[in-house]
Amino acid sequence: MAAERGMAxxxxxxxxxxPGDLLLxxxxxxxxxxxxxxxxxxxxxxQGRLLCGPGLRRSGAGLLVTKCGLLRHRPGGGGAYWVxxxxxxxxxxKGDHVIGIVTAKAGDVFRLDVGGxxxxxxxxxxxxxxxxxxxxxxxxxxxxxxxxxxxNKDMEPEMVCIDSSGKSSxxxxxxxxxFLFKVSLGLIxxxxxxxxxxxxxxxxxxxxxxxLGMNGRIWVKAKTVQQTLIVVNILEACExxxxxxxxxxxxxxxxx
Amino acid sequence: xxxxxDTSVLAGLYGPAExxxxxxxxxxxxxxxxxxxxxxxxxxxxxxxxQLLRQTCEAVLLGVLHPRTAISLVLQVLSDAGxxxxxxxxxxxxxxxxxxxxxxxxxxxxxxxxxPDGTILLDPTARQEQEARAILTFAIASSDRKVLMATTxxxxxxxxxxxxxxxxxxxxxxxxxxxxxxxxxxxxxx
Numbered sequence: 001m002a003a004e005r006g007m008a009x010x011x012x013x014x015x016x017x018x019p020g021d022l023l024l025x026x027x028x029x030x031x032x033x034x035x036x037x038x039x040x041x042x043x044x045x046x047q048g049r050l051l052c053g054p055g056l057r058r059s060g061a062g063l064l065v066t067k068c069g070l071l072r073h074r075p076g077g078g079g080a081y082w083v084x085x086x087x088x089x090x091x092x093x094k095g096d097h098v099i100g101i102v103t104a105k106a107g108d109v110f111r112l113d114v115g116g117x118x119x120x121x122x123x124x125x126x127x128x129x130x131x132x133x134x135x136x137x138x139x140x141x142x143x144x145x146x147x148x149x150x151x152n153k154d155m156e157p158e159m160v161c162i163d164s165s166g167k168s169s170x171x172x173x174x175x176x177x178x179f180l181f182k183v184s185l186g187l188i189x190x191x192x193x194x195x196x197x198x199x200x201x202x203x204x205x206x207x208x209x210x211x212l213g214m215n216g217r218i219w220v221k222a223k224t225v226q227q228t229l230i231v232v233n234i235l236e237a238c239e240x241x242x243x244x245x246x247x248x249x250x251x252x253x254x255x256x
Numbered sequence: 257x258x259x260x261x262d263t264s265v266l267a268g269l270y271g272p273a274e275x276x277x278x279x280x281x282x283x284x285x286x287x288x289x290x291x292x293x294x295x296x297x298x299x300x301x302x303x304x305x306x307q308l309l310r311q312t313c314e315a316v317l318l319g320v321l322h323p324r325t326a327i328s329l330v331l332q333v334l335s336d337a338g339x340x341x342x343x344x345x346x347x348x349x350x351x352x353x354x355x356x357x358x359x360x361x362x363x364x365x366x367x368x369x370x371x372p373d374g375t376i377l378l379d380p381t382a383r384q385e386q387e388a389r390a391i392l393t394f395a396i397a398s399s400d401r402k403v404l405m406a407t408t409x410x411x412x413x414x415x416x417x418x419x420x421x422x423x424x425x426x427x428x429x430x431x432x433x434x435x436x437x438x439x440x441x442x443x444x445x446x
Binding site for chain 2: 016018019020055057064066067068069070085086087088089091116117118153154240242
């Protein structure tokens with residue numbers, strides 16, 4: 001497949017790419033992190049740096065694909081390329097909001113299981129309004145919704161439940177009852193997209209509360225146990241159903 | 257699971273997960289391969305095949321992105337009708353691809369049987385393997401068709417090995433096209 005050795009990145013946007021494919025970037029992205037280039041033509045070439053997202057690595061003149069999936073492109077602000085891949089295993093990334101399960105309390109720090117290769121740590125002071133005298137009431141087995149403040153391959157991941165201004169903005173201990181289950185990461189990204197149809201259709205069925213963690217975990221709570229389980233089953237099945245089948249399933253349920 | 261003819265192997269990949277302190281490597285992921293035969297306990301032949309598979313996978317896996325983790329690949333032989341090692345190689349590559357681990361390239365396995373009269377047969381059946389003078393298995397990478405692993409059972413001359421290698425490299429293109437089509441079908445459903 002000599003042709004795959006260097007295909008233009010723009011030609012492959014929206015198509016399936018495999019590891020080992022080399023993507024060539026158009027000439028105006030060519031190496032120049034520091035200077036500004038004088039452009040003689042009045043082209044619409046974007047200024048700024050190109051962002052190389054998940055699934056891609058810089059290699060020589062272009063980008064090397066490292067995961068299989070669909071190639072996506074965002075043209076704004078210098079442009080960004082990334083690969084949309086389906087995965088079940090979570091790898092911690094800084095800034096991601098995740099649901100963690102408290103597994104141990106070690107002195108001033110809680111150990112949380114976030115589904116990655118290592119347990120994450122969460123300091124007891126990283127909650128809104130927590131001081132040394134006013135400790136948060138966290139027990140082993142509690143669910144916590146927080147974000148990663150340190151997450152790279154070399155260090156143990158650290159989480160906090162406050163944002164940069166000190167407010168909790170929805171993070172913290174998740175309340176009693178409800179149901180926690182795991183889905184694939186691709187479904188979570190679909191559900192988090194603005195104006196997701198699945199959530200709108202489900203909310204017309206029953207009112208419920210939902211917390212989505214980027215590590216593939218979803219917590220759902222509806223008025224009764226039965227309604228909760230129905231919502232859970234629909235969300236789990238959504239991965240493999242087309243929109244048509246989903247509408248049929250919901251119509252059958254709301255008819256009952 | 258991969259099925260050329262009647263040989264079929266089921267592959268499962270787990271990771272990157274927490275590694276035991278005794279097994280973790282400080283700068284890269286520790287890959288472990290377990291090959292389970294259809295009947296009986298794994299023996300020396302399975303162990304040597306596991307090492308071949310492990311070395312091939314480590315050549316393409318970007319383990320430096322996940323230091324101090326463990327990645328386990330478990331292969332279960334469902335039926336064996338010849339060309340088992342190349343079937344395991346293909347199953348391992350598809351498992352790595354499906355799990356979303358970062359890879360530098362793809363690889364595939366091709367088996368060549370050298371008949372006593374000098375003709376080359378690709379993907380031989382068990383019967384053809386027994387009658388052959390030599391059986392060569394190659395693992396070929398998708399970038400420039402480089403050879404990642406070569407193992408021979410029997411005896412052959414250097415020229416014959418070169419010819420088998422050339423035939424295997426041509427056959428590899430078909431397998432890579434199959435990978436591409438499978439992935440396309442998977443992503444067309446979402």
